[in-house]
Amino acid sequence: MKTKIAIHVVLMILVMAITGCGSQSPMGSSSPPPPPPTDISISPTTVAAGNSDLVLTVTGTDFVSAANTKSIVVWSVNGTQTSLQTTFNSSTQLTAVVPAALLVNPLTAQVFVATGDPSGSASLVDSNSMDFTVTSSSSPQATFYVTDEPGERLYELNYATGAITTVYNIGGKPDSLVIDPSTGEIFYSVASLRNLSKFDPLTGTNTIVADFGSSSAIPGYPRDLVLEPGGSTLLLGLYSPGTIVRFDISSGSVTTLSTNLGSVDGLAYDPSGNLFAVANHNTIVQIDPTSGAVLKTLLLEPHSAINGADGLTYDPFSLHLWATTDGSGTGTLDNGLIEIATDLSGFVPFQIGKISVPDGLVPDGQGNLYVASGLAHLMKYNIPSDTILDIVNAPGIDDPVLLP
Numbered sequence: 001m002k003t004k005i006a007i008h009v010v011l012m013i014l015v016m017a018i019t020g021c022g023s024q025s026p027m028g029s030s031s032p033p034p035p036p037p038t039d040i041s042i043s044p045t046t047v048a049a050g051n052s053d054l055v056l057t058v059t060g061t062d063f064v065s066a067a068n069t070k071s072i073v074v075w076s077v078n079g080t081q082t083s084l085q086t087t088f089n090s091s092t093q094l095t096a097v098v099p100a101a102l103l104v105n106p107l108t109a110q111v112f113v114a115t116g117d118p119s120g121s122a123s124l125v126d127s128n129s130m131d132f133t134v135t136s137s138s139s140p141q142a143t144f145y146v147t148d149e150p151g152e153r154l155y156e157l158n159y160a161t162g163a164i165t166t167v168y169n170i171g172g173k174p175d176s177l178v179i180d181p182s183t184g185e186i187f188y189s190v191a192s193l194r195n196l197s198k199f200d201p202l203t204g205t206n207t208i209v210a211d212f213g214s215s216s217a218i219p220g221y222p223r224d225l226v227l228e229p230g231g232s233t234l235l236l237g238l239y240s241p242g243t244i245v246r247f248d249i250s251s252g253s254v255t256t257l258s259t260n261l262g263s264v265d266g267l268a269y270d271p272s273g274n275l276f277a278v279a280n281h282n283t284i285v286q287i288d289p290t291s292g293a294v295l296k297t298l299l300l301e302p303h304s305a306i307n308g309a310d311g312l313t314y315d316p317f318s319l320h321l322w323a324t325t326d327g328s329g330t331g332t333l334d335n336g337l338i339e340i341a342t343d344l345s346g347f348v349p350f351q352i353g354k355i356s357v358p359d360g361l362v363p364d365g366q367g368n369l370y371v372a373s374g375l376a377h378l379m380k381y382n383i384p385s386d387t388i389l390d391i392v393n394a395p396g397i398d399d400p401v402l403l404p
Helices: 002-019
Strands: 041-043 046-048 054-059 070-077 080-083 085-090 093-098 107-116 130-135 143-148 153-158 164-169 174-179 186-190 195-200 205-211 221-227 233-240 243-248 254-258 264-269 275-279 283-287 294-299 308-315 320-326 336-340 347-350 358-363 368-373 377-382 387-393 397-402
Touching (some): 054 107, 070 085, 070 093, 143 174, 174 397, 221 264, 233 264, 243 264, 264 320, 275 308, 308 368, 320 358, 320 368, 336 358, 358 397, 368 397, 377 397
Parallel strands (some): 046 130, 264 308
Antiparallel strands (some): 085 093, 107 130, 143 153, 153 164, 174 186, 186 195, 243 254, 264 275, 275 283, 336 347, 358 368, 368 377, 377 387
């Protein structure tokens, strides 16, 4: 009897040693799958075809980087998936390299994050996906003329490559510029020298065409420019004493249009021939282009020092005015953009506090604004997605203008 009991005990011990005390062997257990990253976003969201290798920033939650569990950015086009070289920055940010070979032709790709063991047999867990667009590279709007205020020069900037070519060394600090579409000549203001000048890129000739010094007929400090409808005249804002003057390109004559505006920054026309200006920093005014009378006003925010708007343009994509907003940080709209209805019924702020000292801006007509920032960069802002798509170095930039 004792022998049988002993045998049963030995057998029970052997069974327990083989199977364990529980119902499942520890060797057969597996850790639960990681939670999927959620609500990812990507930047940039578009690039022109033919671009070089692109660094993509992915923001989200629950990104991981462990020995057997990793988060990998995936590029998917028509069901073909490519795992991108991914760098783990934190649990909320990854960067990935999109090779130039994937950016050859226009297309729309889906970008998502897959998390799990890349070498294991279990399926990876996918996040939501975001669209990335490779656009046609045939856009003519890739080259700018730029006023370099601290560098005292005009230069040409190829936005796609970042290449900079000095066009003319001025010997004074330029502010704003426009291109005469009939001749290709560049008109630019030089506040430090108190003049309006003209540079001909074909001949390399520079000419001072109007003087606003203290002894001139209309003294002031010239800054922002706008070419008027028809192209035979341009308007020039004299920041101080708050005057707008008209310059006739053919005759060279200068006449006063509007006065007593406090100060004058950005100027813009809409397609209906309505003229707008930034007056006294914090107010958008509509001005009669014939009489110079102020027709409408829109107060942006209470006035404090120099807070308010600076650059101003009309965007044919959104059919609205857009202004850059700068200041000392005391205003509610500092360092961003505002979209303004052309009837001056109201405005909507965007990217407030996210664009360092924005100044001149220009639309491309395709839903993007190119914005000068901090005398250092030119950034591409996409209106429909409210996203800064990319940024290029632009030393000293005050005002950009697209080449026709």
